[in-house]
Amino acid sequence: xxxxxxxxxxxxxxxxxxxxxxxxxxxxxxxxxxxxxxxxxxxxxxxxxxxxxxxxxxxxxxxxxxxxxxxxxxxxxxxxxxxxxxxxxxxxxxxxxxxxxxxxxxxxxxxxxxxxxxxxxxxxxxxxxxxxxxxxxxxxxxxxxxxxxxxxxxxxxxxxxxxxxxxxxxxxxxxxxxxxxxxxxxxxxxxxxxxxxxxxxxxxxxxxxxxxxxxxxxxxxxxxxxxxxxxxxxxxxxxxxxxxxxxxxxxxxxxxxxxxxxxxxxxxxxxxxxxxxxxxxxxxxxxxxxxxxxxxxxxxxxxxxxxxxxxxx
Numbered sequence: 001x002x003x004x005x006x007x008x009x010x011x012x013x014x015x016x017x018x019x020x021x022x023x024x025x026x027x028x029x030x031x032x033x034x035x036x037x038x039x040x041x042x043x044x045x046x047x048x049x050x051x052x053x054x055x056x057x058x059x060x061x062x063x064x065x066x067x068x069x070x071x072x073x074x075x076x077x078x079x080x081x082x083x084x085x086x087x088x089x090x091x092x093x094x095x096x097x098x099x100x101x102x103x104x105x106x107x108x109x110x111x112x113x114x115x116x117x118x119x120x121x122x123x124x125x126x127x128x129x130x131x132x133x134x135x136x137x138x139x140x141x142x143x144x145x146x147x148x149x150x151x152x153x154x155x156x157x158x159x160x161x162x163x164x165x166x167x168x169x170x171x172x173x174x175x176x177x178x179x180x181x182x183x184x185x186x187x188x189x190x191x192x193x194x195x196x197x198x199x200x201x202x203x204x205x206x207x208x209x210x211x212x213x214x215x216x217x218x219x220x221x222x223x224x225x226x227x228x229x230x231x232x233x234x235x236x237x238x239x240x241x242x243x244x245x246x247x248x249x250x251x252x253x254x255x256x257x258x259x260x261x262x263x264x265x266x267x268x269x270x271x272x273x274x275x276x277x278x279x280x281x282x283x284x285x286x287x288x289x290x291x292x293x294x295x296x297x298x299x300x301x302x303x304x305x306x307x308x309x310x311x312x313x
Contacts, residue, residue: 021044021045021046022045022080022081022082023046023048023079023080023081023082024040024045024046024047024048024080024081024082024083024084024172025047025048025049025050025076025077025080025082025083025084026040026047026048026049026050026062026067026076026083026084026085026086027049027050027051027073027076027077027083027084027085027086027087027096027103028050028051028052028085028086028087028096028117029049029050029051029056029058029059029061029062030051030056030058030086030087031058031147031150031252031253031254031255032086032116032143032147032150033051033058033062033084033086033116034057034058034059034061034062034150035061035147035150035151036084036086036116036150036155036176037049037061037062037065037067038061038062038064038065038066038067039150039153039175039176040067040172040175040176041062041065041066041067042065042066042175043175045172045175046068047062047067047068048067048068048069048070048075048076048077048080049062049063049067049068049069049070049076050069050070050071050072050073050075050076051069052087054069054071072101073096073101073102073103073106074101074105074106077103077106077107077111078106078107078108079108080107080108080111081111081112082111082112082113082114082168082169082172083103083107083111083112083113083114084114084115084116084172085097085103085113085114085115085116085117086115086116086117086143087117088117088258088261089117089119089261090119090120090123092117093115093117093119093123093127094123094127097113097115097127097131098127098130098131103136104130104131104134104136107136109134109135109136110135110136110137111136111137112136112137112138112139112165112168112169113131113136113137113138113139114138114139114140114141114169115127115138115139115140115141116141116142116143116157117142118142118190118193118194118197118258118261118262118265119140119142119190119265120190120194120265120268120269121140121160121187121188121190121191121194121269122187122268122269123190124138124140124160124186124187124189124190125186125187128140128186128187137161137165138161138186139159139160139161139165139166139169139186139189140159140160140161140186140187140188140189140190141157141158141159141160141161141173141189142157142158142189142190142192142193143155143156143157143158143176143177143193144156144158144193144196144200145177145236146240146253146254147252147253147254148240148253149177149178150176153175153176153177153178154177154178155176155177155178155179156177156178156179156180156181156196157173157176157177157179157180157181157189158181158183158188158189158190158192158193158196159173159180159181159182159183159188159189160182160183160184160185160186160187160188160189160190160191161182161185161186161189162185163182166182193262194262194265194266194269197259197262197263197265197266198266198279198280200237200259200303201259201262201263201279201280201283201284201287201303202279202280202283203235203237203238204237204241204283204303204304204306205279205282205283205286205306207237207238207241207242207245207304208245208286208306208307208309208310209310210224210228210233211224211225211242211245211246211307212307212310221242221245221246222242222243222246225238225239225242225243225246229242241302241303241304244302244304245304245307249302249304250301250302250304250305250308251301251302252300252301252302252303253302253303254302254303255299255300255301255302255303256287256290256291256298256299256300256301256302256303256305256306257291257299257300259287259303260284260287260288260291260299263280263283263284263287264284266280267280283306286306286309287303287306287309289308289309290305290306290308290309293308
């Protein structure tokens with residue numbers, strides 16, 4: 001590989017002293033990746049963005065914010081100091097990072113690769129070990145907060161990696177998130193994220209049943225949401241997804257097919273070590289019912305679409 005060029009942008013602090021900021025690449029400009037890229041650009045960082053499918057709304061969002069859209073992974077990462085990835089399942093991440101046209105073949109030595117996808121600890125550790133063989137650094141940094149958090153820059157970012165890499169990346173995390181925590185070595189961010197997904201899937205069951213309970217008693221579900229949000233039952237899901245359910249707004253901030261993937265990872269991680277996980281099993285069953293609706297198009301609804309599993313045909 002060629003010697004890495006000096007490729008820092010110049011920024012100035014309040015005293016007029018030049019600050020050097022690193023070249024960034026963001027691979028995956030979907031519902032989450034596009035606004036995250038836009039937030040990086042708004043903070044003054046130079047970002048090259050790439051998406052597998054060019055003609056997508058997220059590409060336009062990132063480009064309108066000022067990101068440099070490129071047509072290949074090579075073009076995105078060959079001069080980057082830090083490469084962010086945010087794609088789908090384990091095979092997608094492996095293809096983008098380790099595949100024949102992946103990051104590993106074009107990134108300069110010592111580049112830091114940070115993956116925001118949810119792929120489970122085993123896959124994250126495997127990817128990290130493979131990148132280390134190529135003198136590349138890796139952190140897993142799964143996110144929570146949905147499309148709303150991505151747009152507002154208030155995501156929770158759960159990071160697995162070493163302290164030095166975490167501190168190097170922290171200013172960029174701050175452009176995208178509000179709660180940023182180093183959870184331990186590579187794979188630890190994924191471990192916390194799967195716990196998060198167990199919680200959010202259970203919340204969705206409770207939210208749907210509370211809305212149905214309100215209706216059964218002749219109570220306006222919006223009133224229930226407003227009141228209960230202020231008490232012990234208050235949660236992000238209740239405040240943000242409850243109103244979407246009552247408005248029959250199932251547009252995805254986080255798709256049902258993606259939570260089903262995450263719950264699959266939960267089961268694979270447990271690997272039979274727990275005899276019963278009834279909450280996860282129930283949530284997965286309800287999400288699957290909706291996923292199969294409308295000839296499979298239900299899988300593309302937001303997770304709040306679980307309410308359809310409770311509704312009579």
